[in-house]
Amino acid sequence: MTDKGEGSRSSKRVQLFTESVIREMTRLADECGAINLAQGMPDFEAPSRVKAAATKAIMEDLNQYETTWGSAGLREAIAEKALRFNRIQANPETDVTVTCGSTEAMTVSIIATVDVGGEVIIPEPFYENYVPATIIAGAKPRHVKLSEEGQSFDEEELKAAFSSRTKAIIVNTPNNPSGKVLNKDELKLVADLCADYDAIAITDEIYEHIIYDGRKHISLASLDGMSDRTITISGLSKTYSVTGWRVGYAIAAKEITNAIRKVHDYTTVCAPTPFQKAGIEALKLPQSHYTRLAKEYQRRRDFVVKSLQNIGFRAASPEGAYYVLADFSSISAMDDTSFARNLTKNAKVAAVPGSSFYAHREMGRSKVRFSFAKRDQTLREAMNRLNRFAAKLRS
Numbered sequence: 291m292t293d294k295g296e297g298s299r300s301s302k303r304v305q306l307f308t309e310s311v312i313r314e315m316t317r318l319a320d321e322c323g324a325i326n327l328a329q330g331m332p333d334f335e336a337p338s339r340v341k342a343a344a345t346k347a348i349m350e351d352l353n354q355y356e357t358t359w360g361s362a363g364l365r366e367a368i369a370e371k372a373l374r375f376n377r378i379q380a381n382p383e384t385d386v387t388v389t390c391g392s393t394e395a396m397t398v399s400i401i402a403t404v405d406v407g408g409e410v411i412i413p414e415p416f417y418e419n420y421v422p423a424t425i426i427a428g429a430k431p432r433h434v435k436l437s438e439e440g441q442s443f444d445e446e447e448l449k450a451a452f453s454s455r456t457k458a459i460i461v462n463t464p465n466n467p468s469g470k471v472l473n474k475d476e477l478k479l480v481a482d483l484c485a486d487y488d489a490i491a492i493t494d495e496i497y498e499h500i501i502y503d504g505r506k507h508i509s510l511a512s513l514d515g516m517s518d519r520t521i522t523i524s525g526l527s528k529t530y531s532v533t534g535w536r537v538g539y540a541i542a543a544k545e546i547t548n549a550i551r552k553v554h555d556y557t558t559v560c561a562p563t564p565f566q567k568a569g570i571e572a573l574k575l576p577q578s579h580y581t582r583l584a585k586e587y588q589r590r591r592d593f594v595v596k597s598l599q600n601i602g603f604r605a606a607s608p609e610g611a612y613y614v615l616a617d618f619s620s621i622s623a624m625d626d627t628s629f630a631r632n633l634t635k636n637a638k639v640a641a642v643p644g645s646s647f648y649a650h651r652e653m654g655r656s657k658v659r660f661s662f663a664k665r666d667q668t669l670r671e672a673m674n675r676l677n678r679f680a681a682k683l684r685s
């Protein structure tokens with residue numbers, strides 16, 4: 291087939307964004323045989339009970355479509371978890387939608403609630419999917435910077451970003467890529483602004499259980515007055531190390547949920563049936579699963595942050611999630627894309643160029659993001675390779 295270039299056949303909307311840099315780095319990592327610290331996905335096993343439940347479901351021939359908005363059993367398990375862990379009261383019949391990963395939950399939530407031309411506030415640095423999701427919905431991204439020190443909101447800037455055009459704000463805590471965990475005061479500020487401007491909040495809480503140093507995850511929807519104007523998004527991927535199963539969910543008041551369910555139905559029909567069965571088993575895991583998950587990630591975090599600092603990167607210790615955003619300016623004067631590609635090809639360690647997490651792309655020019663969702667031996671080998679690479683660059 292002939293390639294006429296992008297302009298000729300693709301919609302104008304689609305021309306406004308590029309392919310995901312994170313997924314592109316994974317392909318480059320595979321091509322080069324590099325250790326993939328780019329796309330955040332574990333290389334270790336998922337809990338056996340959960341895997342057994344998925345296998346059993348397939349062997350019992352649960353191979354057909356589920357109820358479009360999710361199996362009754364999984365919705366009940368999600369509502370129960372939301373009450374216990376997130377302090378969100380959700381009716382499984384009317385307030386919960388199971389989706390193909392939290393990625394789908396985010397895209398359909400924006401399409402379902404924001405009119406064409408409406409503004410969606412996206413604090414930066416942000417997980418790159420939010421911008422294309424907003425554009426696909428025909429809406430307009432509006433960015434506010436999280437202040438560098440502690441990566442908190444700049445109150446004045448956030449207030450100034452809200453207007454009568456604001457329809458939604460995306461709130462990602464723990465944050466990918468910075469690891470920032472929003473505290474009660476920061477969430478309260480968002481809640482007050484949403485109320486003042488009659489906007490909704492769409493949260494991404496996929497890293498809710500990966501949180502360090504005794505911090506507590508707080509869901510925005512649990513704050514006074516927020517349950518009716520918040521869509522709470524999470525999923526199985528990170529908590530149970532099953533990113534390829536594609537099971538996520540959105541929790542919202544009935545009226546919003548009805549809109550989400552309509553878009554979800556016509557987009558993907560339903561999330562995979564056997565993995566929904568396994569999700570019920572996953573949500574039954576004892577507290578020790580969550581304690582161990584956070585503890586093991588904290589150990590990996592400490593090792594990776596210290597190693598990167600010793601190699602010459604400037605990197606703060608993340609408060610949650612499993613990424614380190616590292617500044618490489620004392621190792622190399624390359625820009626982030628050249629540095630990340632060079633690292634992948636020559637050091638055989640893949641990372642994500644920092645600029646893909648910023649609308650003000652220059653803010654990420656001397657940064658790369660490493661994921662530490664890997665076995666200890668994978669991380670040790672990756673850090674050794676980085677060390678040798680940095681020494682060569684400096685010599």
Ligand code: GLN
Nearest residue numbers: 312328329330393417466
């Ligand atoms: N959240 C993961 C990351 O930032 C990737 C998710 C995905 O690729 N769908 O790397």
